[in-house]
Amino acid sequence: MSIFQTKEWWSVRVGENEEFDTNHLVVANIDNEKVQKDKIVVASYAGVLRIYGPKNRQYKVEDFLFEANLGAPIIQLKVGRLVPNSNDLALAVLFFKKLAVYSFSPAPQGGLASKLLYEAALPRNAYSMTVGTFGGGKNREAICVQSCDGALMIFEGPRLTC
Numbered sequence: 587m588s589i590f591q592t593k594e595w596w597s598v599r600v601g602e603n604e605e606f607d608t609n610h611l612v613v614a615n616i617d618n619e620k621v622q623k624d625k626i627v628v629a630s631y632a633g634v635l636r637i638y639g640p641k642n643r644q645y646k647v648e649d650f651l652f653e654a655n656l657g658a659p660i661i662q663l664k665v666g667r668l669v670p671n672s673n674d675l676a677l678a679v680l681f682f683k684k685l686a687v688y689s690f691s692p693a694p695q696g697g698l699a700s701k702l703l704y705e706a707a708l709p710r711n712a713y714s715m716t717v718g719t720f721g722g723g724k725n726r727e728a729i730c731v732q733s734c735d736g737a738l739m740i741f742e743g744p745r746l747t748c
């Protein structure tokens with residue numbers, strides 16, 4: 587017997603014949619709405635990125651905000667203040683051979699529109715990443731990518747700094 591109980595609040599079936607893991611899910615106010623409303627961002631090894639904005643208990647088509655095939659297997663997603671000279675949130679997408687950072691904003695016809703802010707080619711195959719204020723930075727976060735052979739690469743914006 588467990589003292590914890592879970593209840594399903596909202597669900598959606600995502601992608602057929604796609605594979606996912608725990609690094610393919612982030613929750614954040616990714617479009618930087620003034621009224622803080624978190625969105626669910628999901629990616630897959632098939633390279634598909636989707637964003638949902640649930641409003642009620644049942645899934646409705648209006649909850650589906652964005653979908654794009656980014657053309658390569660996605661390893662991991664992270665959200666942070668990754669835009670130079672801004673406190674807005676951006677989405678870091680890690681691929682095996684590159685790192686890409688996207689911003690999102692409401693689209694005129696509904697849903698969300700994406701903008702590629704920057705991307706950087708990786709000199710080694712990527713394994714994972716983390717986001718943080720390395721070295722005491724306060725206004726902007728950097729991205730640390732770990733390669734398959736254990737090397738660390740730190741990106742401040744599109745520049746590889748370490």
